[in-house]
Amino acid sequence: MENFTHYIPTKIYFGKGEISALSDEFKQRARRILIVTGQGSVKKNGVFDDLMDQVKKAKIKFFEHSGIVPNPRLESVYEGIEIAKREAIDLVLAAGGGSVIDAAKAIAVGAKHDGDVWDFFERKAVPSSALDVGCVLTLAATGSEMNGNSVITKQDSQRKLALSTPLIRPVFSVLDPEYTFSVNSFHTAAGIADIMTHVFEQYFSYTEAADVQDRIAEALLKVCIDYGPVCCKEPKDYDARANILWAGTLALNGLIGEGKAGDWACHGIEHEISAIYDISHGAGLAIIVPNWMKHVLNNATRKKFVEYGINVWGIDKEKEDSSIAEDAIKKTREFFVSIGMPSSLTEVGVPQDKFKDMAKNAIRSYGQVGSFKKLTESDIVDILQRSV
Amino acid sequence: MENFTHYIPTKIYFGKGEISALSDEFKQRARRILIVTGQGSVKKNGVFDDLMDQVKKAKIKFFEHSGIVPNPRLESVYEGIEIAKREAIDLVLAAGGGSVIDAAKAIAVGAKHDGDVWDFFERKAVPSSALDVGCVLTLAATGSEMNGNSVITKQDSQRKLALSTPLIRPVFSVLDPEYTFSVNSFHTAAGIADIMTHVFEQYFSYTEAADVQDRIAEALLKVCIDYGPVCCKEPKDYDARANILWAGTLALNGLIGEGKAGDWACHGIEHEISAIYDISHGAGLAIIVPNWMKHVLNNATRKKFVEYGINVWGIDKEKEDSSIAEDAIKKTREFFVSIGMPSSLTEVGVPQDKFKDMAKNAIRSYGQVGSFKKLTESDIVDILQRSV
Numbered sequence: 001m002e003n004f005t006h007y008i009p010t011k012i013y014f015g016k017g018e019i020s021a022l023s024d025e026f027k028q029r030a031r032r033i034l035i036v037t038g039q040g041s042v043k044k045n046g047v048f049d050d051l052m053d054q055v056k057k058a059k060i061k062f063f064e065h066s067g068i069v070p071n072p073r074l075e076s077v078y079e080g081i082e083i084a085k086r087e088a089i090d091l092v093l094a095a096g097g098g099s100v101i102d103a104a105k106a107i108a109v110g111a112k113h114d115g116d117v118w119d120f121f122e123r124k125a126v127p128s129s130a131l132d133v134g135c136v137l138t139l140a141a142t143g144s145e146m147n148g149n150s151v152i153t154k155q156d157s158q159r160k161l162a163l164s165t166p167l168i169r170p171v172f173s174v175l176d177p178e179y180t181f182s183v184n185s186f187h188t189a190a191g192i193a194d195i196m197t198h199v200f201e202q203y204f205s206y207t208e209a210a211d212v213q214d215r216i217a218e219a220l221l222k223v224c225i226d227y228g229p230v231c232c233k234e235p236k237d238y239d240a241r242a243n244i245l246w247a248g249t250l251a252l253n254g255l256i257g258e259g260k261a262g263d264w265a266c267h268g269i270e271h272e273i274s275a276i277y278d279i280s281h282g283a284g285l286a287i288i289v290p291n292w293m294k295h296v297l298n299n300a301t302r303k304k305f306v307e308y309g310i311n312v313w314g315i316d317k318e319k320e321d322s323s324i325a326e327d328a329i330k331k332t333r334e335f336f337v338s339i340g341m342p343s344s345l346t347e348v349g350v351p352q353d354k355f356k357d358m359a360k361n362a363i364r365s366y367g368q369v370g371s372f373k374k375l376t377e378s379d380i381v382d383i384l385q386r387s388v
Numbered sequence: 389m390e391n392f393t394h395y396i397p398t399k400i401y402f403g404k405g406e407i408s409a410l411s412d413e414f415k416q417r418a419r420r421i422l423i424v425t426g427q428g429s430v431k432k433n434g435v436f437d438d439l440m441d442q443v444k445k446a447k448i449k450f451f452e453h454s455g456i457v458p459n460p461r462l463e464s465v466y467e468g469i470e471i472a473k474r475e476a477i478d479l480v481l482a483a484g485g486g487s488v489i490d491a492a493k494a495i496a497v498g499a500k501h502d503g504d505v506w507d508f509f510e511r512k513a514v515p516s517s518a519l520d521v522g523c524v525l526t527l528a529a530t531g532s533e534m535n536g537n538s539v540i541t542k543q544d545s546q547r548k549l550a551l552s553t554p555l556i557r558p559v560f561s562v563l564d565p566e567y568t569f570s571v572n573s574f575h576t577a578a579g580i581a582d583i584m585t586h587v588f589e590q591y592f593s594y595t596e597a598a599d600v601q602d603r604i605a606e607a608l609l610k611v612c613i614d615y616g617p618v619c620c621k622e623p624k625d626y627d628a629r630a631n632i633l634w635a636g637t638l639a640l641n642g643l644i645g646e647g648k649a650g651d652w653a654c655h656g657i658e659h660e661i662s663a664i665y666d667i668s669h670g671a672g673l674a675i676i677v678p679n680w681m682k683h684v685l686n687n688a689t690r691k692k693f694v695e696y697g698i699n700v701w702g703i704d705k706e707k708e709d710s711s712i713a714e715d716a717i718k719k720t721r722e723f724f725v726s727i728g729m730p731s732s733l734t735e736v737g738v739p740q741d742k743f744k745d746m747a748k749n750a751i752r753s754y755g756q757v758g759s760f761k762k763l764t765e766s767d768i769v770d771i772l773q774r775s776v
Binding site: 001002003004005006007008009010011012013014015016017018021208209210211212215216218219220222223226227239242243246247250258259 | 406
């Protein structure tokens with residue numbers, strides 16, 4: 001295990017009706033808040049009304065910035081920053097899924113900066129302060145509700161980049177499983193693919209003996225496998241939604257990644273695809289992950305796949321290692337397909353002609369793609385070709 | 389799953405050499421600190437010297453309160469409070485194991501109180517503020533380094549009571565696995581029994597469908613089973629010590645108990661034993677736990693023991709439920725014995741004559757003992773009798 005600092009001060013209000021905690025949070029922290037929302041679902045499913053009750057109770061002033069889309073755009077971030085600066089906002093409240101939260105975070109850090117917020121994403125500048133961010137989560141997927149990451153897309157240059165800083169870690173997040181009841185089966189499944197991939201990116205690592213982290217990672221994967229299909233079939237099953245929601249948050253709040261090297265190759269590759277083709281991030285990951293697994297499986301990495309197969313999928317440990325590893329990868333693909341995820345780029349309309357550019361861009365964006373196995377441009381092209 | 393609030397803002401510096409973070413922590417938080425220590429081990433194993441380097445670097449003033457014993461006494465707490473008040477201390481730093489930390493917490497909350505700190509433990513008063521607490525941990529066991537609990541013994545009345553308040557949750561804790569290298573095999577094993585019992589107290593619950601918590605609980609138990617014996621046999625195995633240390637902290641920081649009812653019967657019973665006989669808390673738990681398991685196993689609770697047997701001990705799920713449950717309890721006892729823990733009260737010199745008083749006191753102290761199965765006085769006497 002490697003050294004690490006564990007510090008996750010986000011306050012989580014978990015469970016039905018927990019939004020009632022917000023009036024006190026507002027009273028303590030804010031007088032003028034900017035509410036950031038997506039394409040209208042929070043207005044239809046009652047979340048926004050519940051939020052308004054809290055705003056009124058706290059007697060604070062609110063402003064609204066709506067219309068954030070999946071793979072959130074830099075333009076919307078600029079618009080939000082303008083409002084935040086003009087209206088002297090002191091807390092940015094995201095009501096929505098990961099895209100809305102990521103936009104809110106970028107607004108929060110941009111509002112305290114005189115230059116271009118995109119410089120932070122391009123690593124040309126380092127942020128030193130940000131407005132407080134709060135969340136009311138409506139989708140189990142990105143884990144953005146309890147971490148300091150934001151992923152924003154600059155459409156004109158087809159770049160999708162991540163900023164990571166504790167300054168934008170939410171100060172509080174409301175996780176009400178009932179707020180995820182109205183998410184349709186496809187987006188629920190894409191969220192689960194995203195959650196599981198977050199776990200894979202941290203689980204498949206060259207760091208030895210980080211067993212606490214790895215056993216917890218397996219715990220979260222088992223929850224996804226047990227409850228993911230239930231959420232897709234029975235969208236109002238409270239316990240299924242609750243377990244997936246909490247697993248999604250813990251999958252990317254630091255807990256399972258601290259003390260070990262992360263890989264993040266699949267995210268690097270998928271970001272290049274969705275930067276150009278605007279496909280669902282989770283669906284893109286469901287396509288890429290099993291092909292990444294096949295590509296990186298070799299004599300050096302097999303041990304970890306065997307551990308994964310036995311501990312997560314319950315494959316008989318008496319079998320041959322190579323068969324356990326291959327079976328584990330097969331089961332991963334089958335699971336994604338079983339919850340309605342696509343298994344090929346062709347299926348989601350992504351052609352082959354830009355694979356080389358994507359590979360180049362991935363390496364340009366991240367410096368290095370993968371650490372469990374470091375990927376070259378031709379490795380990435382191979383993974384994309386396997387995914388056709 | 390039940391609703392919960394998750395908020396664990398303790399900053400953990402984990403890994404060898406991480407004590408180097410303390411000079412900055414001191415500079416930010418304190419000018420006059422009270423260092424609380426136990427019976428001298430930190431002076432022998434170099435921890436105190438490392439701490440002094442940080443104190444000097446931060447140029448702060450320090451005072452010392454040493455001699456805290458296992459099952460820490462109220463008298464030592466009073467002495468510490470006197471120093472803290474007299475010297476206008478602003479941070480209480482525990483350097484030691486759970487007993488030292490618990491004493492430091494009681495001092496921190498007592499130093500801001502005009503009345504008797506014991507009133508907080510007897511629930512006659514509720515604390516409203518406390519000095520900051522910081523830790524340098526030297527024993528994997530109680531989890532006190534990341535929670536708001538303190539357990540103190542008032543010897544003249546043979547009472548051992550717990551206070552639980554976020555006010556005394558440490559603001560930072562240094563967890564350096566090397567600082568646990570010098571713990572002998574018995575105390576290492578007692579710590580592991582304590583950690584595992586913390587998990588059991590939260591895992592065995594009537595709350596249904598808290599799978600995230602339960603799968604993580606199983607993860608921590610597996611780490612204890614895999615690495616506990618290694619720590620006892622190879623005290624300087626860094627990875628084994630690191631995994632046990634981190635598992636011990638996560639076992640009682642809130643993560644696996646939130647969203648579900650806790651049981652805590654074994655702690656309630658053991659506290660009554662060690663309040664009178666001053667035996668090692670972990671050893672007491674290792675004796676009581678398997679007998680508690682046998683006592684509470686019935687048609688209603690069997691399902692949970694089956695889950696435990698299959699998921700933690702890898703017992704074949706094709707076997708009969710009753711055989712899986714009994715086998716799981718047997719394996720629990722065998723494990724404790726294998727790491728050198730006692731299996732009977734006779735072995736540690738506890739006679740039978742006060743069992744009824746202990747049962748009465750347990751119920752007096754906690755109002756209710758157990759929730760997975762609520763225990764009456766005669767249930768507690770039965771568990772104690774089984775433990776002879």
